[in-house]
Amino acid sequence: MASTAIDYAGAPAEPLPQELAGPRGARPRRLLSRRNIFLYGTLTVVAIYYLLPLYVMVVTSLKGMPEIRVGNIFAPPLEITFEPWVKAWSSACTGLNCDGLSRGFWNSVRITVPSVILSIAIASINGYALANWRFKGANTFFTILIVGAFIPYQVMLYPIVIILREMGIYGTLTGLVLVHTVFGMPILTLLFRNYFASVPEELFKAARVDGAGFWGIYFKIMLPMSLPIFVVAIILQVTGIWNDFLFGVVYTKPDVYPMTVQLNNIVNATQGVKEYNVNMAATIITGLVPLIVYFASGKLFVRGIAAGAVKG
Amino acid sequence: MGAVSVRNLCLNFGEVEVLKNLNLDIEEGEFLVLLGSSGCGKSTLLNCIAGLLDITDGQIFIKGRNVTWEQPKDRGIGMVFQSYALYPQMTVEGNLAFGLKNARVPKDEIARRVARAAEILHIEPLLKRKPAQLSGGQRQRVAIGRALVRDVDVFLFDEPLSNLDAKLRAELRVEIKRLHQQLENTTMIYVTHDQIEAMTLADRIAIMRSGAIQQLADPATIYNKPVNKYVAGFIGSPSINFIDGQLEIGSDPVFRAGETKISLARYQFSGNGPKPGAVTFGIRPEHIFIEKAASDQPFQAEVDVEVIEPMGADTLVWSRFNGSELRFRVDGQHPVKKGDRVMVGFDPARASVFDAQTEMRL
Amino acid sequence: MPDSRRPRQVFKNLAAKIAAIPMILTATVVFVGGTLWTVLYSFTDSKLLPRENFVGLAQYERLWSSSKWIISIQNLFIYGVCMLVLSFVIGFVLAALLDQKIRFENTFRTIFLYPFALSFIVTGLVWQWILNPQFGIQGVVRDLGWENFTFDPLYNPDIVIYGILFAGLWQSTGLVMCLMLAGLRGIDEDIWKAARVDGIPMWKTYLFIVIPMMRPVLITTLVIVATGIVKVYDLVVAQTGGGPGIASEVPAKYVYDAMFLSQNLGQGFAASTMMLLAVIIVIVPWAYLEFGGRKRHG
Ligand SMILES: Nc1ncnc2c1ncn2[C@@H]1O[C@H](COP(=O)(O)OP(=O)(O)OP(=O)(O)O)[C@@H](O)[C@H]1O
Ligand SMILES: [Mg+2]
Numbered sequence: 010m011a012s013t014a015i016d017y018a019g020a021p022a023e024p025l026p027q028e029l030a031g032p033r034g035a036r037p038r039r040l041l042s043r044r045n046i047f048l049y050g051t052l053t054v055v056a057i058y059y060l061l062p063l064y065v066m067v068v069t070s071l072k073g074m075p076e077i078r079v080g081n082i083f084a085p086p087l088e089i090t091f092e093p094w095v096k097a098w099s100s101a102c103t104g105l106n107c108d109g110l111s112r113g114f115w116n117s118v119r120i121t122v123p124s125v126i127l128s129i130a131i132a133s134i135n136g137y138a139l140a141n142w143r144f145k146g147a148n149t150f151f152t153i154l155i156v157g158a159f160i161p162y163q164v165m166l167y168p169i170v171i172i173l174r175e176m177g178i179y180g181t182l183t184g185l186v187l188v189h190t191v192f193g194m195p196i197l198t199l200l201f202r203n204y205f206a207s208v209p210e211e212l213f214k215a216a217r218v219d220g221a222g223f224w225g226i227y228f229k230i231m232l233p234m235s236l237p238i239f240v241v242a243i244i245l246q247v248t249g250i251w252n253d254f255l256f257g258v259v260y261t262k263p264d265v266y267p268m269t270v271q272l273n274n275i276v277n278a279t280q281g282v283k284e285y286n287v288n289m290a291a292t293i294i295t296g297l298v299p300l301i302v303y304f305a306s307g308k309l310f311v312r313g314i315a316a317g318a319v320k321g
Numbered sequence: 322m323g324a325v326s327v328r329n330l331c332l333n334f335g336e337v338e339v340l341k342n343l344n345l346d347i348e349e350g351e352f353l354v355l356l357g358s359s360g361c362g363k364s365t366l367l368n369c370i371a372g373l374l375d376i377t378d379g380q381i382f383i384k385g386r387n388v389t390w391e392q393p394k395d396r397g398i399g400m401v402f403q404s405y406a407l408y409p410q411m412t413v414e415g416n417l418a419f420g421l422k423n424a425r426v427p428k429d430e431i432a433r434r435v436a437r438a439a440e441i442l443h444i445e446p447l448l449k450r451k452p453a454q455l456s457g458g459q460r461q462r463v464a465i466g467r468a469l470v471r472d473v474d475v476f477l478f479d480e481p482l483s484n485l486d487a488k489l490r491a492e493l494r495v496e497i498k499r500l501h502q503q504l505e506n507t508t509m510i511y512v513t514h515d516q517i518e519a520m521t522l523a524d525r526i527a528i529m530r531s532g533a534i535q536q537l538a539d540p541a542t543i544y545n546k547p548v549n550k551y552v553a554g555f556i557g558s559p560s561i562n563f564i565d566g567q568l569e570i571g572s573d574p575v576f577r578a579g580e581t582k583i584s585l586a587r588y589q590f591s592g593n594g595p596k597p598g599a600v601t602f603g604i605r606p607e608h609i610f611i612e613k614a615a616s617d618q619p620f621q622a623e624v625d626v627e628v629i630e631p632m633g634a635d636t637l638v639w640s641r642f643n644g645s646e647l648r649f650r651v652d653g654q655h656p657v658k659k660g661d662r663v664m665v666g667f668d669p670a671r672a673s674v675f676d677a678q679t680e681m682r683l
Numbered sequence: 684m685p686d687s688r689r690p691r692q693v694f695k696n697l698a699a700k701i702a703a704i705p706m707i708l709t710a711t712v713v714f715v716g717g718t719l720w721t722v723l724y725s726f727t728d729s730k731l732l733p734r735e736n737f738v739g740l741a742q743y744e745r746l747w748s749s750s751k752w753i754i755s756i757q758n759l760f761i762y763g764v765c766m767l768v769l770s771f772v773i774g775f776v777l778a779a780l781l782d783q784k785i786r787f788e789n790t791f792r793t794i795f796l797y798p799f800a801l802s803f804i805v806t807g808l809v810w811q812w813i814l815n816p817q818f819g820i821q822g823v824v825r826d827l828g829w830e831n832f833t834f835d836p837l838y839n840p841d842i843v844i845y846g847i848l849f850a851g852l853w854q855s856t857g858l859v860m861c862l863m864l865a866g867l868r869g870i871d872e873d874i875w876k877a878a879r880v881d882g883i884p885m886w887k888t889y890l891f892i893v894i895p896m897m898r899p900v901l902i903t904t905l906v907i908v909a910t911g912i913v914k915v916y917d918l919v920v921a922q923t924g925g926g927p928g929i930a931s932e933v934p935a936k937y938v939y940d941a942m943f944l945s946q947n948l949g950q951g952f953a954a955s956t957m958m959l960l961a962v963i964i965v966i967v968p969w970a971y972l973e974f975g976g977r978k979r980h981g
Contacts, residue, residue, distance in 0.1 A: 276808050394881065
């Protein structure tokens, strides 16, 4: 008989000729194979290199100055003190004033919140117009916008000073918010355009047949279904704007400086004794907002930078 | 022992058991097709044979050698993938030769093998091109060529034709069959979920379902004597008609559905013979005849036409028989329409009877 | 075209056009207008305020005879080349290691990428502290007994740029790794299987098959890293302030200093125009390769 009937378990109807010797099952693999040692060893060493600065920052910020002067930056604090944190927040000096980072923190909040909202609102509407309402010339402007993203900011610094001065908002928070909106536009518009372009055309056409217009479709259909991309955009913008230094220093005055500028002024102030523990506490406090965003957002952060990297 | 033997193979992905204690013996020179629905573990089995997946338990022999722990390159196999997997930055010639160069095969030997593969597969004019400059069919030929130059006795194909359009698929199917005949003593294991491919190519077909082989037999046996209800339903298009009823044993075994009795006197019962109880009776649409031809058949009945699906050469007719759906084919020229009452007939000896409980063939 | 159709053209998609006004203004006024304005005024002798007194290439002559600018360019070159090579090599190796179906992949990726979430100011200040000769690495090693150990990149004009490079790599290699990892994940699994059946060793598979296949990702990463290099500013301000002396100046800082500290707008415009030129040299060949070829296919 040519065929071998086989039952459900898959065992042959005819018995095996004999039990066969030799290797069986998975390839033997030692846990500590040379490959694994190399792999995890390298990764661990690199991970330590990456974590070291964070560790040093934290440790230094918790020591008193005497301990820092005699000790070793890698040593854990003998006596934990939160004094440097308090001082960094409320009384560190920038050379101009001595009210700590708190002023810069609140400035940064007042810059970041409206900038994020405005830039995302404008860019999402732009992206929507570009993806779903293609009009003549739209792509030309879009191309200019994307190419513009590669122009060094330094080239446009001064013309913007003139524009803001003409508008009467040079040196104010409003002016800086506008600048962040302008420079966030290329990447965000690209992000939203690509996202909206992937929304099925039928959905859009059906809404038009139902009589919905430009804004109706945007608010009733596009917005509700694109929450994830808004989250990505928010992550991108919060970290980007919070971390900005150049625009802050160029377009604002000392009393409205964002946190990064103030931090730099505190740490690199030329007069007075260097208080390394306060400096490191201030540095951590400044880095805290983006770090929290980063650790809380996980995969979305990666998606954000990938979206930023992948061109349309 | 055959060219390829798989013994008690188990494979788990974490908690999920994908292959469960699977046994398979493949003769030298045989063309074996692994057929099954998507996700049943065909590719997984093939990758285990190739050594691309670490198995959980069991053994694999190729040409009598235990290769369970060997690397893919040392197993004496060549493999062709659905997505071609050609190296895009190399020319066709480079693709064919790259593996050989790495194995430090002498230059003139490489040239000889590449030339031979190119000749067999009719890709000589393409040797200097890059994969991106080839059509799908040509790419798959190159992929086959890459397996061919390895000078091995066992070829593994994982759905090599499913990325091609219907016409090319039919063309390349014949070509693979020709290749198998041309290369004597070459064993081929071929994964597909296309029944036609399986039927036309295979010496034997292994029907898989959720990690286990249901039936391993030549195409005719699979078609005519499916070992269980699943195999019967899986093979054949349009698929087999199932009628539920009782098996009664008087002087002859009889299948009874409602008032109708079908004599199974000439039906070949397998193994232990007939056993009374609930059964499912399966008859293929193409084995049902109508009107004149029906009267020559041992069993006849009258049914009402419910739906017709004209398909050109023939027409598929849907009707009802004792509450179960009954499909059959009539000649495309034959006038049937909805509401007609037609006489149908078939030979119960060509049917398959399955135990309603175990679904195994009786 | 008949006149009667014209008004409809204008009013068609009116809402979309209105919505796109911010984009149109940004693109034309700020990006195109601003750039042209700066290039134009780089030919003037503007000092405290811009003025239209054209002096030809005088600003550029001054620029290229300024030692501060020359050092800036040298630094940028060293920083740029090292940054590109090292971030690509390290980023790729890390990505390849993470791609080995390892355990704790997410943990490692999170660790390698977190510095990218931090600002350059924070990065610069941390590394300023770690590289502090008295208390930092040098101090620690000396305390361990090697009295003559010297590692003070931030205080040695010859190697200060490498100290900045250290911090820059720490901040941005994670990004390169992440992009490369995405690229590696995009490679068809079957390619790896085919290479294993062919008996090609892993390193050769990477070198001859996988890396060539990752060309688009590599080019995108190159453009991102390169444009980032040209813009490097905050890191230097925070870490060294351009010192010791002018040893760690970079072009972006030169521009800022000229415009806003030394009231020498013309110099700032000329220097920023040179930066623009540098970016064009990077971008144009890329754009040509990337989009020039595509257009031909329609
Ligand atoms: N890497 C993996 N991890 C976990 N489960 C897997 C993995 N690869 C496959 N599986 C599971 O194993 C089962 C068998 O997969 P396999 O690829 O062998 O199916 P197949 O029969 O080849 O199907 P198809 O016809 O779609 O190719 C599927 O249920 C699949 O979900
Ligand atoms: Mg498969």
